[in-house]
Amino acid sequence: MSDRASPAANTFDDEDDVVMSLEDVSVHFEKEQGVVSSLFDEPETVQAVDDVSLDIPENDVLALVGESGCGKTTLGKTIIGVQRPTEGTVSYRGQDVWDAKDGRGDPEIEHGDIRRALQMIHQDPGAALNPNRKVLTTLEAPLKKWEPDTDTEDRRARIFALLDRVGMQPPEDYAHRFPHQLSGGEQQRVALVRALLMNPDVILADEAVSALDVSLRVETMDLLLELQEQFNTSFVFISHNLSNARYLAKEAGGRIGIMYLGEIVEIGPPEEVLNDPQHPYSKVLRWATADLDPTAQEMTDPPVRSIDIPDPVDPPSGCRFHTRCPEAREVCTTESPELGEGAESPGGGRCAACFRTDPDHEYWDSEPLEGVDDAETPSLEK
Amino acid sequence: MQGQTTQRGPDSADPVIEARNVSVTYDLEHRDAMVLDDVSIDLRRGEILGVVGESGSGKSMLANAMMDAVEEPGITTGDVTYYPEDGGDPVSILDLPTEELKSFRWEEVSMVFQGALSSFNPTMSIRGHFEETLDAHDYDVEEGMERARQLLSDLYLDPDRVLDSYAHELSGGMSQRALIALSLILEPQVLLMDEPTAALDLLMQRSILSLLADIKEKYDLTILFITHDLPLVAGLADRLAILYAFELAEVGTAEQIAHNSKHPYTRALLQAVPNLDAPTETMRPIEGTAPNPAHVPNGCHYAPRCPLATSECHQETPPWVDVEEDHRSACFHTDEAADAVPFDLEEVSDA
Numbered sequence: 212m213s214d215r216a217s218p219a220a221n222t223f224d225d226e227d228d229v230v231m232s233l234e235d236v237s238v239h240f241e242k243e244q245g246v247v248s249s250l251f252d253e254p255e256t257v258q259a260v261d262d263v264s265l266d267i268p269e270n271d272v273l274a275l276v277g278e279s280g281c282g283k284t285t286l287g288k289t290i291i292g293v294q295r296p297t298e299g300t301v302s303y304r305g306q307d308v309w310d311a312k313d314g315r316g317d318p319e320i321e322h323g324d325i326r327r328a329l330q331m332i333h334q335d336p337g338a339a340l341n342p343n344r345k346v347l348t349t350l351e352a353p354l355k356k357w358e359p360d361t362d363t364e365d366r367r368a369r370i371f372a373l374l375d376r377v378g379m380q381p382p383e384d385y386a387h388r389f390p391h392q393l394s395g396g397e398q399q400r401v402a403l404v405r406a407l408l409m410n411p412d413v414i415l416a417d418e419a420v421s422a423l424d425v426s427l428r429v430e431t432m433d434l435l436l437e438l439q440e441q442f443n444t445s446f447v448f449i450s451h452n453l454s455n456a457r458y459l460a461k462e463a464g465g466r467i468g469i470m471y472l473g474e475i476v477e478i479g480p481p482e483e484v485l486n487d488p489q490h491p492y493s494k495v496l497r498w499a500t501a502d503l504d505p506t507a508q509e510m511t512d513p514p515v516r517s518i519d520i521p522d523p524v525d526p527p528s529g530c531r532f533h534t535r536c537p538e539a540r541e542v543c544t545t546e547s548p549e550l551g552e553g554a555e556s557p558g559g560g561r562c563a564a565c566f567r568t569d570p571d572h573e574y575w576d577s578e579p580l581e582g583v584d585d586a587e588t589p590s591l592e593k
Numbered sequence: 594m595q596g597q598t599t600q601r602g603p604d605s606a607d608p609v610i611e612a613r614n615v616s617v618t619y620d621l622e623h624r625d626a627m628v629l630d631d632v633s634i635d636l637r638r639g640e641i642l643g644v645v646g647e648s649g650s651g652k653s654m655l656a657n658a659m660m661d662a663v664e665e666p667g668i669t670t671g672d673v674t675y676y677p678e679d680g681g682d683p684v685s686i687l688d689l690p691t692e693e694l695k696s697f698r699w700e701e702v703s704m705v706f707q708g709a710l711s712s713f714n715p716t717m718s719i720r721g722h723f724e725e726t727l728d729a730h731d732y733d734v735e736e737g738m739e740r741a742r743q744l745l746s747d748l749y750l751d752p753d754r755v756l757d758s759y760a761h762e763l764s765g766g767m768s769q770r771a772l773i774a775l776s777l778i779l780e781p782q783v784l785l786m787d788e789p790t791a792a793l794d795l796l797m798q799r800s801i802l803s804l805l806a807d808i809k810e811k812y813d814l815t816i817l818f819i820t821h822d823l824p825l826v827a828g829l830a831d832r833l834a835i836l837y838a839f840e841l842a843e844v845g846t847a848e849q850i851a852h853n854s855k856h857p858y859t860r861a862l863l864q865a866v867p868n869l870d871a872p873t874e875t876m877r878p879i880e881g882t883a884p885n886p887a888h889v890p891n892g893c894h895y896a897p898r899c900p901l902a903t904s905e906c907h908q909e910t911p912p913w914v915d916v917e918e919d920h921r922s923a924c925f926h927t928d929e930a931a932d933a934v935p936f937d938l939e940e941v942s943d944a
Contacts (some may be wrong), residue, residue: 278794279765334631394882398792424647425821426865430878451794456868461873485869501824503868504938505847510806510828518749518800519767 229304230412230445231267231290231329236260236287236299242524252567255524259285260296261473264550267413272436272465274456276496278520283415287350291329291415303328303412320462323525326520327357329483330406334418336398340390346401347386353408373404377434391523398429407438413445420455428455436462453500453519469493472523472531475550479561489563491538516582530565538567540577597842608635608676608783609783609815610659610686610702615671617654617663619886626886628667629654630840630894631910636783638678641809641816643830643847645862649883651839652819656785659817661687677699678782699730703781707788709768713760719771720756723778730779737778744774747811748804766797770804777808783815791820802829823866828850832919835859838884838894852938853931855914855922858895860934867915875936893924901926901933 230243238260244252259282266274267290275283288294292301301308303325311318311325333339338572340349350370354361367386368412390398399419406414416435420428432455439446445461450456455593460467460481467485469492470476477490488494498514515535521527527534533543550564566574617629619707629651636642636659646652651749657663659673673686675697689697698704713722718740719868727737742752748770760768769789776784790798806829809816820826826833826847833850835843835858843856854860868876881898890897896906906925914927924930 425823425877426647426862428867428878429865429876432867433878434671452867453795454869457869458867458873458876471595495796497869499794499799500869501799501822501828503824503827503851503863504869505827505830505851510803512803513796515796515800518797519764521635 228268229266230269232302232305233263233265233290233296234300234302234384236263236265236286236289236296236301238282238289238294239297252329257523258282258473258526259523260289261526263473264299264477265290265468267445267447269412269445270439270443272439272448272460272463273446274448274450274460274465274467275470276450276453276456276467276472278518279451280472280523281470282523282580283449283470286470286475287415288331290447291331291413293327293329293331323357327409328412329415330409330411330413331415331417332399332402332406332419334422336395336402336422340398340401342390345387345389346393349390349401350374350386350405350408353405357409369408370404373407374400377438377575396431396555398424399423399431403434403438406411406445407442410442411444413447414425415447415449417449418451419448421450421452429458432459432462435459452557453485453496457485469496472521472526474531474564476532476565477561477563478550483561489568490532490565491536491567492532493563495535495537537583539580539583541580542566542572542574542577544580549575600937602699607638609638609678610636610703611672611674611676612636612655612659612815613672614672615655615669615673616656617651617658618668618670619666620668621887624887627889628839629658630888631671632836632841633800634834634841634844636815636817637678637832638815640811640831641806641818641829642828643826643833644817644819644836645821645826646819646836647821647862647883649886650823652836653787654839655836656704656787656817656819659686659785660702660704661689661694662698662704664846675703690802696730699726699776699781700779701781702783702785703776703779705773705776705784705786706791707791709765709772710760712772713768714879715760717759718756719758719763721777722775723756727774732779741774741778741782744777745771747808748774749800750774766801769793769797770801773801773805773808777812777814780812782813783817785819787816787819788821789818790825791798791822798825802826805829823862824868835837835862838889839886840894841923842895843920843922843924845916845922849917849920853916853920854936855916855920855927855930856903856924857899857926857930857934859922860936861898861928863936864934901929 228479239256239258241254241256244254263286275287277283285294289296289301292350295309305322306318308325308445309319310316311322349364354366371382376383377386379400419433423431435446449460466478467481468475471492477484477493484493485497488497495514513574514537516537517535529545529547530543530569533539548564566572613633615629615632619626619628632655644652646654658669663669669687675684675686723738723741724734727734729754745752746753750770752766755771783911788802818826818830830847833847834841837858843854843859850859864877892908893906893911896902911923911925913921913923915921916927
């Protein structure tokens with residue numbers, strides 16, 4: 212299936228363990244147009260995800276981090292087969308998800324089975340639960356649909372056991388409440404239970420803890436981790452917060468993927484990506500994450516040449532970060548670096564899409580762009 | 594026990610706004626709901642004071658009360674005094690007539706909320722907002738617009754482009770910065786900011802904070818910065834005030850709070866915040882939930898969740914204890930807090 216040679220951080224050699232596999236996936240959206248302009252102009256397209264290859268093995272945690280509009284949610288939805296890619300393939304245990312959906316070829320795995328194996332928890336649990344339904348009714352619905360043979364007693368027993376498991380005790384009491392009678396953290400747990408009832412292989416958690424209070428975040432993440440271990444589920448965790456992403460990825464022994472304008476620019480184990488970031492953008496995010504110690508953090512100017520993110524309709528040529536990158540040179544405006552190029556995973560599985568990881572690249576002879584400190588010498592290859 | 598102070602004069606050095614025994618209550622059908630309980634704090638001239646609290650802790654109420662902007666039917670009691678820079682007569686904000694309050698709110702003390710989109714009128718250009726504000730307060734519009742352009746470029750915005758735009762045409766970070774510029778157009782002394790960066794990305798949040806630090810120096814401002822995000826303000830603020838369930842728990846310099854907190858809640862909060870440098874094992878959630886405003890416990894509001902709570906804590910309001918100069922904690926067990934809730938920033942940062 213895959214003929215890639217290097218065991219880079221985004222793909223895995225051992226195909227047996229891979230649940231989801233993305234190959235050269237792009238998702239482009241056409242912007243809405245007025246009637247007149249649609250007759251004459253080509254529609255503008257937003258490149259939400261551009262040429263991403265990625266494997267999700269079993270029992271893994273991948274945390275995707277990036278600014279809003281970087282395409283992390285779109286990529287997450289593509290991973291769990293909710294968003295159809297405009298290019299590339301998404302496969303579940305070797306079966307192309309969209310072929311199965313469209314009935315193309317002879318699918319080995321039914322689309323319904325794939326859908327059940329891939330679940331999602333949304334950012335706003337209040338909006339994800341039907342306000343007119345009791346918790347029990349909400350949780351029974353998927354079981355009734357997919358396992359119509361189970362009798363009521365068994366069904367409820369399973370629901371109560373799971374509610375109990377996520378700390379909603381006594382479960383009988385919680386099951387008969389309406390969503391508005393639950394706190395935000397409890398609503399999020401109900402959403403989690405709903406996803407877990409299907410015994411999924413992958414759960415996408417889109418900013419699942421961002422909306423919660425600071426004091427609840429660690430608790431909720433601990434719960435996610437416990438359940439991940441217990442149910443052997445893989446998690447794709449989306450966050451704009453590097454600290455939360457680190458906590459989850461580190462505790463689970465997973466990976467952090469940094470996204471910028473539709474591309475993964477660096478991916479690997481959290482300690483490597485965060486303690487020794489190779490991509491200038493990862494360093495910028497590191498700067499942006501406040502330190503608890505007031506003496507350790509000085510109010511320095513942002514280490515970017517422009518603090519606003521470019522329009523994704525018209526992303527910059529070459530490396531997409533070159534308009535803001537503090538290290539950009541001429542070559543970055545025309546050529547785009549590939550993830551892992553030159554890096555050959557020096558640190559055991561981490562890769563970054565930056566010319567600076569390759570000591571022999573023509574980047575080093577290229578002219579620095581305006582606003583880039585040209586006195587700077589190669590600093591990454593100390 | 595260490596020297597106790599009364600609620601009067603907790604932090605005296607040259608205040609701009611002095612809040613004393615400020616409470617906000619809502620009269621519900623069956624009982625009163627207390628959303629701010631007897632808070633006394635000074636905003637000192639030239640400082641950045643960070644007010645940190647979880648959602649529903651009353652932190653927005655504190656800012657609203659300081660401007661007498663609590664919405665009906667909320668009732669604000671206590672005293673809020675404003676001391677003008679030129680040494681003029683102190684102003685009692687809660688007693689100001691409506692007209693004077695209006696001019697006071699933009700010209701002396703200005704406010705920035707989260708979500709700039711809802712603060713701007715969607716049918717009016719950004720330029721319109723600046724001109725209207727200047728005009729309404731009888732300021733020279735031409736001169737004011739010069740200042741607007743300067744403020745916008747201080748905030749890394751292109752004045753021409755931004756002034757001609759409508760709020761929805763700007764990104765979240767840009768409109769939030771434009772709103773900060775607008776709040777400063779009448780050259781106020783004090784800026785009250787309520788979660789001004791909460792809806793933004795981390796990178797934009799930090800960028801705005803670093804711009805704020807520059808702007809504060811340049812325009813000689815005093816800033817009250819309200820947030821739920823302790824690490825975010827720790828580096829920006831001179832002093833921090835920790836609010837728990839409608840009352841102040843601890844006040845001190847940012848260093849004192851981060852390194853040497855003497856309140857069990859602050860320490861638990863420090864432990865609970867996911868942090869890039871801390872070993873993940875040291876992060877611990879806070880057990881229990883915050884009280885409902887209609888059912889606030891007697892005594893210390895944190896007592897039901899506090900590992901140190903004794904019967905005294907459940908019955909009586911804890912006194913303010915002066916831990917060090919400028920550092921006070923409202924707790925019966927100030928001396929035991931460090932042992933009961935271990936948190937060592939040094940250890941955490943070195944890991």
